[in-house]
Amino acid sequence: MKKHIKTLKKKSKNFDPKLKEECGVFGISNAKDASALTALGLHALQHRGQEGCGIVTFDGEKYYSEKRFGLVGDNFNKEEILNKLKGNYAIGHNRYSTTGDNILRNIQPFFADTNAGGIGVAHNGNLTNSISIRNKLVEDGAIFYTTSDTETIVKLIAKSKRPTTIDKIVDAIFQIQGGYALVMLTQTSLIGVRDPLGIRPLVIGKLKNSYVLTSETCALDIIGAKFLREVENGEIVIIEDNELKSIKPFPPKKVRPCVFEYIYFARPDSILNGKSAYEHRKNLGIQLAKENKNFDADVVVPVPDSGNAAAIGYAQFLGKDFELGLTRNHYVGRTFIEPSQKIRSLGVKLKLNANQSIIKDKRILLIDDSLVRGTTSHKIVKMLYDAGAKEVHVKIACPEIRYPDFYGVDTPTKKELLAANKSNEEICSYIGAKSLSFLSINGMYKAIGFDQRNNNYPQLTDHYFTGEYPVKPIDELGDSKITQLSLLSTASNN
Amino acid sequence: MKKHIKTLKKKSKNFDPKLKEECGVFGISNAKDASALTALGLHALQHRGQEGCGIVTFDGEKYYSEKRFGLVGDNFNKEEILNKLKGNYAIGHNRYSTTGDNILRNIQPFFADTNAGGIGVAHNGNLTNSISIRNKLVEDGAIFYTTSDTETIVKLIAKSKRPTTIDKIVDAIFQIQGGYALVMLTQTSLIGVRDPLGIRPLVIGKLKNSYVLTSETCALDIIGAKFLREVENGEIVIIEDNELKSIKPFPPKKVRPCVFEYIYFARPDSILNGKSAYEHRKNLGIQLAKENKNFDADVVVPVPDSGNAAAIGYAQFLGKDFELGLTRNHYVGRTFIEPSQKIRSLGVKLKLNANQSIIKDKRILLIDDSLVRGTTSHKIVKMLYDAGAKEVHVKIACPEIRYPDFYGVDTPTKKELLAANKSNEEICSYIGAKSLSFLSINGMYKAIGFDQRNNNYPQLTDHYFTGEYPVKPIDELGDSKITQLSLLSTASNN
Amino acid sequence: MKKHIKTLKKKSKNFDPKLKEECGVFGISNAKDASALTALGLHALQHRGQEGCGIVTFDGEKYYSEKRFGLVGDNFNKEEILNKLKGNYAIGHNRYSTTGDNILRNIQPFFADTNAGGIGVAHNGNLTNSISIRNKLVEDGAIFYTTSDTETIVKLIAKSKRPTTIDKIVDAIFQIQGGYALVMLTQTSLIGVRDPLGIRPLVIGKLKNSYVLTSETCALDIIGAKFLREVENGEIVIIEDNELKSIKPFPPKKVRPCVFEYIYFARPDSILNGKSAYEHRKNLGIQLAKENKNFDADVVVPVPDSGNAAAIGYAQFLGKDFELGLTRNHYVGRTFIEPSQKIRSLGVKLKLNANQSIIKDKRILLIDDSLVRGTTSHKIVKMLYDAGAKEVHVKIACPEIRYPDFYGVDTPTKKELLAANKSNEEICSYIGAKSLSFLSINGMYKAIGFDQRNNNYPQLTDHYFTGEYPVKPIDELGDSKITQLSLLSTASNN
Amino acid sequence: MKKHIKTLKKKSKNFDPKLKEECGVFGISNAKDASALTALGLHALQHRGQEGCGIVTFDGEKYYSEKRFGLVGDNFNKEEILNKLKGNYAIGHNRYSTTGDNILRNIQPFFADTNAGGIGVAHNGNLTNSISIRNKLVEDGAIFYTTSDTETIVKLIAKSKRPTTIDKIVDAIFQIQGGYALVMLTQTSLIGVRDPLGIRPLVIGKLKNSYVLTSETCALDIIGAKFLREVENGEIVIIEDNELKSIKPFPPKKVRPCVFEYIYFARPDSILNGKSAYEHRKNLGIQLAKENKNFDADVVVPVPDSGNAAAIGYAQFLGKDFELGLTRNHYVGRTFIEPSQKIRSLGVKLKLNANQSIIKDKRILLIDDSLVRGTTSHKIVKMLYDAGAKEVHVKIACPEIRYPDFYGVDTPTKKELLAANKSNEEICSYIGAKSLSFLSINGMYKAIGFDQRNNNYPQLTDHYFTGEYPVKPIDELGDSKITQLSLLSTASNN
Numbered sequence A, B, C, D: 001m002k003k004h005i006k007t008l009k010k011k012s013k014n015f016d017p018k019l020k021e022e023c024g025v026f027g028i029s030n031a032k033d034a035s036a037l038t039a040l041g042l043h044a045l046q047h048r049g050q051e052g053c054g055i056v057t058f059d060g061e062k063y064y065s066e067k068r069f070g071l072v073g074d075n076f077n078k079e080e081i082l083n084k085l086k087g088n089y090a091i092g093h094n095r096y097s098t099t100g101d102n103i104l105r106n107i108q109p110f111f112a113d114t115n116a117g118g119i120g121v122a123h124n125g126n127l128t129n130s131i132s133i134r135n136k137l138v139e140d141g142a143i144f145y146t147t148s149d150t151e152t153i154v155k156l157i158a159k160s161k162r163p164t165t166i167d168k169i170v171d172a173i174f175q176i177q178g179g180y181a182l183v184m185l186t187q188t189s190l191i192g193v194r195d196p197l198g199i200r201p202l203v204i205g206k207l208k209n210s211y212v213l214t215s216e217t218c219a220l221d222i223i224g225a226k227f228l229r230e231v232e233n234g235e236i237v238i239i240e241d242n243e244l245k246s247i248k249p250f251p252p253k254k255v256r257p258c259v260f261e262y263i264y265f266a267r268p269d270s271i272l273n274g275k276s277a278y279e280h281r282k283n284l285g286i287q288l289a290k291e292n293k294n295f296d297a298d299v300v301v302p303v304p305d306s307g308n309a310a311a312i313g314y315a316q317f318l319g320k321d322f323e324l325g326l327t328r329n330h331y332v333g334r335t336f337i338e339p340s341q342k343i344r345s346l347g348v349k350l351k352l353n354a355n356q357s358i359i360k361d362k363r364i365l366l367i368d369d370s371l372v373r374g375t376t377s378h379k380i381v382k383m384l385y386d387a388g389a390k391e392v393h394v395k396i397a398c399p400e401i402r403y404p405d406f407y408g409v410d411t412p413t414k415k416e417l418l419a420a421n422k423s424n425e426e427i428c429s430y431i432g433a434k435s436l437s438f439l440s441i442n443g444m445y446k447a448i449g450f451d452q453r454n455n456n457y458p459q460l461t462d463h464y465f466t467g468e469y470p471v472k473p474i475d476e477l478g479d480s481k482i483t484q485l486s487l488l489s490t491a492s493n494n
Helices: A034-044 A079-084 A130-139 A149-159 A165-175 A259-265 A277-290 A308-318 A375-386 A424-431 A441-448 B034-044 B079-084 B130-139 B149-159 B165-173 B259-265 B277-291 B308-318 B375-386 B424-431 B441-448 C034-044 C079-084 C130-139 C149-159 C165-175 C259-265 C277-290 C308-318 C375-386 C424-431 C441-448 D034-044 D079-084 D130-139 D149-159 D165-173 D259-265 D277-291 D308-318 D341-345 D375-386 D424-431 D441-448
Strands: A024-028 A052-058 A063-069 A089-095 A110-114 A117-127 A178-185 A190-194 A203-207 A210-214 A226-230 A236-240 A243-247 A299-302 A326-328 A352-354 A363-368 A391-396 A435-438 B024-028 B052-058 B063-069 B089-095 B110-114 B117-127 B178-185 B189-194 B203-207 B210-214 B226-230 B236-240 B243-247 B299-302 B326-328 B352-354 B363-368 B391-396 B435-438 C024-028 C052-058 C063-069 C089-095 C110-114 C117-127 C178-185 C189-194 C203-207 C210-214 C226-230 C236-240 C243-247 C299-302 C326-328 C352-354 C363-368 C391-396 C435-438 D024-028 D052-058 D063-069 D089-095 D110-114 D117-127 D178-185 D190-194 D203-207 D210-214 D226-230 D236-240 D243-247 D299-302 D326-328 D352-354 D363-368 D391-396 D435-438
Touching: A024 A034, A024 A117, A024 A178, A024 A190, A034 A052, A034 A079, A034 A089, A034 A210, A052 A117, A052 A178, A063 A079, A063 A117, A089 A117, A089 A178, A110 A149, A117 A130, A117 A149, A130 A149, A149 A165, A165 A190, A165 A236, A190 A210, A210 A236, A259 A277, A259 A441, A277 A308, A277 A441, A299 A308, A308 A363, A326 A375, A352 A375, A363 A375, A375 A391, A375 A424, A424 A435, B024 B034, B024 B117, B024 B178, B024 B189, B034 B052, B034 B079, B034 B089, B034 B210, B052 B117, B052 B178, B063 B079, B063 B117, B089 B117, B089 B178, B110 B149, B117 B130, B117 B149, B130 B149, B149 B165, B165 B189, B165 B236, B189 B210, B210 B236, B259 B277, B259 B441, B277 B308, B277 B441, B299 B308, B308 B363, B326 B375, B352 B375, B363 B375, B375 B391, B375 B424, B424 B435, C024 C034, C024 C117, C024 C178, C024 C189, C034 C052, C034 C079, C034 C089, C034 C210, C034 D341, C052 C117, C052 C178, C063 C079, C063 C117, C079 D341, C089 C117, C089 C178, C110 C149, C117 C130, C117 C149, C130 C149, C149 C165, C149 C178, C165 C189, C165 C236, C189 C210, C210 C236, C259 C277, C259 C441, C277 C308, C277 C441, C299 C308, C308 C363, C326 C375, C352 C375, C363 C375, C375 C391, C375 C424, C424 C435, D024 D034, D024 D117, D024 D178, D024 D190, D034 D052, D034 D079, D034 D089, D034 D210, D052 D117, D052 D178, D063 D079, D063 D117, D089 D117, D089 D178, D110 D149, D117 D149, D130 D149, D149 D165, D165 D190, D165 D236, D190 D210, D210 D236, D259 D277, D259 D441, D277 D308, D277 D441, D299 D308, D308 D363, D326 D375, D352 D375, D363 D375, D375 D391, D375 D424, D424 D435
Parallel strands: A299 A363, A363 A391, A391 A435, B299 B363, B363 B391, B391 B435, C299 C363, C363 C391, C391 C435, D299 D363, D363 D391, D391 D435
Antiparallel strands: A024 A089, A024 A210, A052 A063, A052 A089, A110 A117, A117 A178, A178 A190, A190 A236, A203 A210, A203 A226, A236 A243, A326 A352, B024 B089, B024 B210, B052 B063, B052 B089, B110 B117, B117 B178, B178 B189, B189 B236, B203 B210, B203 B226, B236 B243, B326 B352, C024 C089, C024 C210, C052 C063, C052 C089, C110 C117, C117 C178, C178 C189, C189 C236, C203 C210, C203 C226, C236 C243, C326 C352, D024 D089, D024 D210, D052 D063, D052 D089, D110 D117, D117 D178, D178 D190, D190 D236, D203 D210, D203 D226, D236 D243, D326 D352
């Protein structure tokens, strides 16, 4: 994950205004093809980050590391590179870029030779107090080489005076706050850590004699591993000598996973709290239909692919026709991510196109999973009207997003969150729809499996809608900022 | 397009055994941002070829050419490269690779300085007599630099003794046979040619004062151009001085477009004979349901994305639930196309994963658009049973493919076509399904809009199912082979 | 070699205004490590061309080709690439770039599949009638892919109606004029051709059972091959079945090698007409001293490295001290060849620096091998005065260059040749020297081994000084020009 | 410079067994084109290191850094890259690689954001106690990212509790020992430091209002800067607000520069102690001749280029003919540094070739600057005999090298130093010469300008010959070793 460094301006991201989670992690023990299996796991987690990817392995003697810009399948698909990554233990990481620092050394896993031996760390999430920690370490003579939180964690481990590596790790995580899922590779063990509230996801799988630690169950499926259980919130799992041990150093708390794993991030086939994300999203769509029962339209059209499941649920509940009225061009992985001014100015449809014959003269019920800035919705609604739609009604399968995230999700600032600044009527008018509805917060809880908010746990980390932050965003509140980082290394590989 | 050079062994393609069309073409006249508009058009046609792409422009004085391996969006997305491609006239090409000759000079458009001036040519299709022509030209002292049919066409144009470029082109196309759609850029005009039967597609669009010639209407939509009409079979259209002229040098024939444009190739939102490909495919699904009316199952699941439309049609007609029971990983554009032995041996699900919670304990009706080798179907059926399916019934929304193509579609040999060698029962057993049905040929014609085969035109080029080849595959039948081409230039850019 | 395409502006070459020969060639038969030996030969010939290099091999069945920009040692130094070039027969080429067309396909050897089988051609020299031939071929329907003369030769071979490859080659070389040394690889033989006057050099060597054909003997030395003899002027040597056969299809003429091989091009250790180039140059220096006997100075300083041998001769004859008063920075292979404006504007000494302690307060006798544009001499003289020289006297170890070359040497136009436009006094004043002398033409002939010009052969091709062109420069004299070549392929690898 | 990490095996360097100095440094203040001037300076210092180069600049607000593998002229020759390096202050570094760690992050200048602000450091030399320091820092929680001494220095600066940057630097250099010349760029100043004995060189120049700090005066010449003086041994010079201040924190000692700067490293035109290196070397040659007065031979031939000056001196003193009997191929900058096994096994002469016509039937007096392993000398003597030499007498213009260096010169181990293990007769026989002489130590001192060793300073650091080490090689003597550094990052840019 990447720290929102306050002193560096965020690159504007006009082209995909959805919330973006930062990073996927994977680790495997005791496996003959550890590097290949990790490449496959990262490939299954590719939706969590496409900017870069890396793998660190350990063969009992030495560590091996390869980091690349771009997709896993473009980089870790050759015998040659997989063979370089020797050893039966591996961890890997997919990086989603937030700030403009696209330099190779920012790509994870992060590796360091500490006094306690080598350690590789892959991290998903965001620390809420890393700048404060970092500034203290710098005063003490530390030199930072990256702009990532992960280096902060590794430095805390290296600095710890505790005797064993596990002790040092516990020492370090007691000092950090925020949402985090860590997978680490020491000289004797594979270690997984999930933050005290379980905001970021981490699951355990088993493949023959190997344990797997990873962000989502879809990374278990791809290698044929069995899903054992989630790492619990605040739990440290240590795989050593082929056995899994567990430590729970924190006072027990109820788990509060990030609601956006349910709504958007997790791959549809990943299991969250016993159901696939696809089912959760279908249920959100069904609930949305229930809250809009008397509404009439000709066809239900999803914004593909994130709105598909909810639209199927919605259409099934109402008995309406579900139609793929928008065609998605999937060749936009990294492509056109920074199109030239020439192309941008043509106002084009790089990703979506209306399927006229489905749309023309119809009353369209457009389903999307969420609404953040509204810029894409605006374009899609216009595209549908241009294609001859009679009416376009927008239904959002989650509540209004009014508050930014500080636990590892790349949200825009409050200023840019449409629902934080406009009434529903204003939003509807901004996106140009005939009508607009959001799912209620209670409805969302019902759909995901709880009757009411605040009554019985497990609850979710739902501050996006409520503003209630379960972990104080220290760096955000103070006026702390990183005063270092004066180096602009413009080359891609400095 | 790429000639099936007989002397070069075909690379086995285990990973995507679907039929593959070869190439998309695009040309635009008189447009300020000709290169950027062409890049966008090619991006919309990316599904027609991902191996390489190229653009040739003309600024009234000089030609400019850029060719690249990989996706349009990864290569033609920067101001820098678009600005190099000066001029208001441009043609472009997406290449799908068939043989192993992935060398840059094989990427199109093909350019040549002929006695009649410069000419750029982009070609989709396959000539059935190019080896015969080629051998004759070589005897006469010609030297070939590529293994592509397109060079044969250009050489014929250059050799012609007719006075004008248009005359030379007519001279040349009278000598070639097969399925072809050509877009050419001379020093005075943009030219489009479609083969006498209209096997390969070519459409005309208009954007302000510019004419556009391209493979599919989706490439018009992306730049906001209006769809005027198809180029007719055997028609040459010449855009010169901002006017479109038409020549029809061949004796008139009824059009017979390739049926696989309807079934698989065209993007769902492209218009074929008045309807979107999506609608045609939904109709194929509906017809399939009609032919299997008494059949019962719990859910209808498409093989994504090619089976989506047919499955929606099928489910709607029967009132069954349509579910996305297979999750597709879209980050496999170029990725893992040649995975290492290490990864391949793990027998993995790089592209698809079953969504267990949808599949478990259900009777699944799996819909696919077609069945070629059956290897993927076999894997998918197994994947569904592994995920707990009670029964898996496979329904194919087109007839049995029994004959290979020679007009530009990369089909396996007859030996590898499952339906050419096995009865339906044997196929069903091979893929491991509980039952298997194909659409009837008559049903296919009904769905696409004709009552009966053989009665009233327009008919389709449907030899895949019938073995009736409307153009004689000369090179295939004779024992002609290219004896040249002894150079193995192993470097990527020789 | 590269044709001086008239329609393409020459890139100005401010940085090394010496005459430059175009290209070195190498071929070997029947050798186990043919590709590695060819790489070594080309390395020894690196001084003849640094822009690009290529090797074509033949293993009895297929040809293999690798071409690269840059130095041999940077490109053909790895097992990996050498192993790709299979076979016991190989030819190679070092390219010196004249025009701006630095595209890979212009790099040699040129390969073509002709009706007579594959043929690889490496060429040093320049045809004087290639444009005329080319235009005729284009009228006849030929399409050219490069801007090189070599393609013209290959096209003539392919076009020939004679039955055998050797016959076709003879047919082709009867049509071409100019200076050329060709090394060719057919499917049965290694062939060498030298132009009727022997303007361009070509020698024969032997290494165990292998024959070697190459531009200079230094390429024999590096692989330990024995120097047999020169290919004679107008001779074709054919190495087939391990035997060397010779054909002399032209009417006999006296040989007239290019004088600049003696003066500048050949590596000092290469043998020309029985003596090393080093000795020839020392003799030129001695002769220069004889013609300037009464002249006095403190030290003799060469312009390194091209003036070294003459300066040693000069100093030895006069008994003066020879001193390396100018230090040359040899790390300027390709480096800084196109320095940024920023660096150029600093007026710097990228290549040479005066050694102050040698120069200060001395009367310097500066020896250079030749004077072309005079820009470098001007800078060097200034550098010496800046370093405290009392007097700088410039002695040039060859006559005044007044006429351009058309046989393969990249000379500036007559306009830029200093001695073509200025008297010796004016030149002296332009370069800022205290005095200036050139060697006399008769002196030059004496030094190289002839008593008098015009009396007894062998004479040299000496038009640089006399204006007498032994082969009529047809393309130059007519107004023929290439009207084709309208493609600007800006990418490096198109 | 690069630490001789004990735990990493040294790459064998068969191809250039000369002593190699590690690195050149350059810094400039207050100059408009600071990055371009630094590139030029580094180009002039290219002989001191060819593996990599880097430049760090500061524009008053931010630092900019670019590091590259390869030559300066191949990397820093474009406007584009020079413009990225903004600011009027710059430092640069040429790296000579010793260990196998050719990863970009090991290339200098080293940059760090410390508590005292950003600091860039370029370093030439070697610390004799860096492993001891490093181990202590690691115990304390430090994490090292490179294998270079320079990081140790920077970490000491960052750790220092002193208030100002200068104080921190003084604090740090009090802890380090060895030979070092440092150029640093802080946010307010350009700083130069030379070790207490002045083992490694550092000079001060002035160009208009800019100060320059660099390894040799040739880097001043190339930009037209005036040579002011050497930085004194143990001196710190601080250029701030356009003024040069000096601090001498160490107890005063006599300067003892490394003798190999005189014998081999410095470029011939660089000034050492008032004379050019060329003159010093000529004097070494003259002294060598004096010590071998009665010796007779036909020609004096240098091993080019390092033996040139001594050979000229030798020949002049004896009145013998100096001849370039060995031709050097200068296109071996980086080229063929790691030739393939195929090429190596051919036993070839990549760099030198005998000029037969000079050598044949002559008694050769071969002059070289030094003899280290003897492998090259052996090859050259054989080459001369193969070329027909009657006798080959080898004269070495320095004493016998019997002891390795620990102050920044990459010497082989004692085991590999020929003169450490063999008598002169044995060496002579090993290299195959008729006779062999070395210069005497006293002769060397006389030639360089001192009458006798041990009497009057300035003396030289001459342990190579005497075994007297002026700074104790702590890391070498103890059994300290780096236990960290377990990461093998095989990719070039990790």
